[in-house]
Amino acid sequence: MKPGTISAVDVTRRFRVHARETRTLKDLVIARGRLGGEDVWALQGVSAEIEPGEAVGLIGRNGSGKSTLLRVLAGIIKPTTGAVRVEGRIGSLLELGAGFHPDFSGRENVYLNGSIQGLRRAEIRERFDEIVAFAELEHAIDRPVRTYSSGMSMRLGFAIAAFLQADVLLLDEVFAVGDENFQRKCFGVIAAFKNQGGTILFVSHDAQSVERLCERSILLSAGEKAYDGPTHEAIVRYRRLLADDVDPSERAAGLREWGTGQAEITAARALASGGEERVQFLAGEPFRLEVDLRAHAALPPPKLHLEVRDTTGVLVAEEAVGTESLGWPDGPGSVTVTLDIQRPALEFGRFRVRLGLVGSDGRTLHQYDDAVGFLVYPDGDERGLIRLGGSWHNGANQKAP
Template sequence: MRPGEISVEGVSRRFVVRARETHTLKELLVARGRTGAQEVWALRDVSLEVGRGEAVGLVGRNGSGKSTLLRLIAGIIRPTSGRVGTGGRVGSLLELGAGFHPDFTGRENVELNGALQGLSRARIRERFDEIVAFAELEHAIDRPVRTYSSGMTMRLGFAIAAFLEADVLLLDEVFAVGDESFQRKCFGVISAFKERGGTILFVSHDASAVERLCDRAVLLRDGRLAFDGPVHEAITRYRRAMAEDTDAPAPNGGGPAGTGEARIGDVRLIAADGEPRERFLAGEPFGLVVVLTGSTAAPTLHLEVRDASGLLVAEDLVETGKLGWNGDGEGLALRLDVASPPLQFGRFDLTLALLGDDGRLLDRLPRPVPLLVYPDGESRGLVRLEGTWRPGSNDGDA
């Protein structure tokens, strides 16, 4: 196999779980077979091919087999049946503190992990300063790892996995304890890793993180591969499965939204060249195309942009009558062009609704349109601050 390639062919993995562990002969005799050994199949007949340079997310509920699959690919455990192949060197961060000796210093753990990956002492020393600087542990690198906080441990583990020349990077909930600043640095390093042709497998329950990082997603359900394809479709299926499992009500109560006198048809985000796209760099122009139908009086189109937490970021009310609506039933296509968007970083949801002249709801888009924005530099925050500095007087006058 070429470096960076991953092949999983018909893999199944079985575990034997006992209700009560027995460690001595006496405990075994007292238990008299009441240990309750049970077979649990974490994975069943999973096949997956990942090419060099791909970033693939693994999504699914707890117990669906995501972490087990990563451990099989990392070579930590063996499959019960099937075959797993990985080309090149594998860097992994599968759980907090995994691979660290708590009594070794951070420096010693970097050297140990590098040696386990087959790197020479000289090569480890070449990358050492870069690893420490990224982890922001200059002040603590010679302290035992057991004295580190969870965040410090995660930063060091990620830095080692990302900077020690791996061909494949396996990440399991790597951002679970990271703050916003750490996440931004991680995304930058991972983007550079991808550009160099590195392969990434990423497990997370944070759908927005999977959408920002991955080009493709695999949905696992009850240990089986349920879907392999576009990230947005995988996330949609994942959320739908969760709703079915919890008997949650369908959006809008399962019925049509609004009176239906006018409808929102095709809605899509596009790049400057007109091609459909959901992901944009900060400041990159984009457009929104909306097709409306109906034969009622000119409705008002209501647009909202919200961040991942539901905070309203922007809102717009569009009078369709001023843009060509004539109510003849043939429909109206509208396009919003945003030449210099202020959004800096994050996942945003665009919601659309049509309102009548008396404020009644005519139609509402059943699902938000996802908009993913990547940072283009070191600036921070939700939006870009556009402005021009100039000299001013001491009394505050312009």
């Protein structure tokens, strides 16, 4: 087998789960025969062959076995049955701060992690400055890791995994933490690793990242391989698994789209009054939200839901409209709908628009988080999310409205 080859043959992994935790020998003796352990099969007969240079997405609902499979491939845990083989050096980032000693400094943890992955001290020293610069931790590299934020730990962990010249990268939700600028840097490093012939197995709930990086994806469901093929089809099937959930738990890990796939929101834009697409607006400036919808089959007109939220997730505005009056097609087809806002009340801040198509039966046809993002900046000294839009008067002779 060539370096970078991954082979998994009929892999299963069983965990023994007890309803009551026993902490001492006394607890164990007292509870003898009454522990009632239950077998949980995290993986059931999963097989996959990944060639050197392939970038493969691993997707599925929480609890489907994705992280367990990565840990089996990384050698952290052994399969209950089946066989795995990974040729070459493995670089892995499976959770924030994995393998870090909290009382060691960032510098000491770089050397510790490098040694665990089979590098000599001289090799680590050669790449040390590059690792620290990428992680943007020059100011904190000699502080104990326990003083780091989760984002700092993630940056350091990713930098170590990415710069140790591995043949295989195993990545688990590496874009779930960190600002947008660092996420772009991470993606650039991963893409460069792929272009140089490295093998990638990439777990993410962010469909856009998976589609950008991976031509092939594996869908897991309840520990079993449900699909292995082109990424777009794998994501369509994954979204169908989420269609009955109004607010899936996977959103916290980066999920941005889900639904049955019978209809979809193909694009959305914020436009100025002149028709040009913009991402910045002056407070009170009129603008238009334009949304492209597509039906893949004949179905009753769905409702289009819209939410505007600020960067902290606070709901600023919400609206729903039936598409029967907006030209919804009778069969497969497309339509563009617009919302004109002549006197917006937004005063200052960054805002995100969440869009959703809900069928007549209540199922989610397509939910699209972060469909549009834009910035509103004040035209005066006002602050706050919204402007009151009222006018002041001498109240002596005024009656309450």
